[in-house]
Amino acid sequence: MAPGSEMTRLRREQPPAIVWLRDDLRLADNEALSAACAGSGPVLCIYIFDEASAGFRPYGGASRWWLHHSLEALARDIEARAGRLDLFRGPAGEIVPALARAAGAGAAFWTRRYGGAEIAVDSALKTQLADAGVKARSFKGQLLHEPWEVRKSDGGGFMVYSAFARAARALPDPVEPVAAPAAIPAAPYPAGAPARVNLEDLDLLPAKPDSAGGLKAASTPGEAGARNRLAAFIESGLEDYATSRNDPALDGVSRLSPHLRFGEISPRQIVAAIREADARNLKVARGSDKFLGEILWREFNYHLLFGHPDAARANLQPRFDQMPWRDPSAHELAAWRGGRTGYPLVDAGMRELWASGYMHNRVRMVAASFLVKHLLIDWRIGEQWFWDALCDADPANNPMNWQWVAGCGADAAPYFRIFNPVLQGEKFDASGEYVRRWVPELGGLPDKWIHKPWLASENALREAGVSLGQTYPKPIVDHAKARARALEALAKSES
């Protein structure tokens, strides 16, 4: 048996394989990485920070923070297996071929993406690399099933979630996740290749160090953090998931969304872990089924993105193009963004978002509905804010969920389905714990008034130390009037 150093030497004489990591920042269940490591040559692991290619949407601030730490963790994990992660900045369509040429690469592998601009870059690249004699191959990894694998009987794509989910559930479970490669033998960095950058050069962290404080406290970006999060959720959250998921004060959801967004964990790994938990403990069946349904909402949103690459801009239902959105005033936009609308549940959610880069899903629906329906502001304005502020903002889920709330999406809530933020609060945050956590100036109010302080008596307000209009705002719109206005606007847009 040749000593390790001899094997390394022989391996380094072979042409290297490039693994282009994008939204799959993990070593386990990464078929592109495994394929590269299974070859006879060394491996060039690369990440390209690309906001230069046509149609690429710049990352939001919270996503940049997460990405920074995720790349940091990924580089460390790769180095622990004798590999190296090289970072680049610029248009991927130029960097990858230039690198392949300089390195004399024999192959290039990556995990598929589903946005319009991303597909355009990847498919052009595949052709270009093949023409240059480089074996380019893409893999499934971001989804359980490719959009073209879940089809209606007429071959078309689904526009209704329940039908999509039924079809997806009828497919065989995806293959078992593949293990992380034992070693990722680094190829020497080739002379004449595009210039590498340091992580710090990408400038992904906010200028004011303190503004990321809430993010740091709440999460651990990276593959190990994702794995721990999943294990903790299965251990303590899965059994009661079906009900706990609606209570924003509880730790009742998985909080895997930012890990999934950057591919630190794959949906295949999640499903495999759920199945295993099901087999081990019968009591989690209900929760795991519900959770699988949420994973399938994510799949559905990517399915829609694949069929509607312009969905971050264009209404999926064209009749909404006539919707008479109001020109938002700076004041009401600031009130919504800053959590000062006077509706405690909305304000708690918007403050959680700003402070932590996350918002509980139940509250996302209410806060989004408030912007679109109570303030009659174009959903795209809210979508952009969430894109900037959410660590988990991704090109499929963020636009599709906003369209769902606004009523213009696929299988959307009917436009007239208008959330009452008071009733939603009383139903899902009955104890007011969530509101008190994020809107502490209302903390002294009794449960009865915590979601509608403007109806409390002068006396109750005084005892709680609340002065409406001073320590906490009065509602910026009246619910009943705003509801009537929204319904009227819809009727107008349909006429």
Added chain:
DNA sequence: TGAAATGTTGGGGCG
């Protein structure tokens, strides 16, 4: 994964 308005039913107070 709505909320509000409207309709229906039945118990109980009351003359």
Added chain:
DNA sequence: ACGCCCCAACATTTC
């Protein structure tokens, strides 16, 4: 004892 009314509770319809 009976009819009338009120209204809570639930069901259905509408937005």
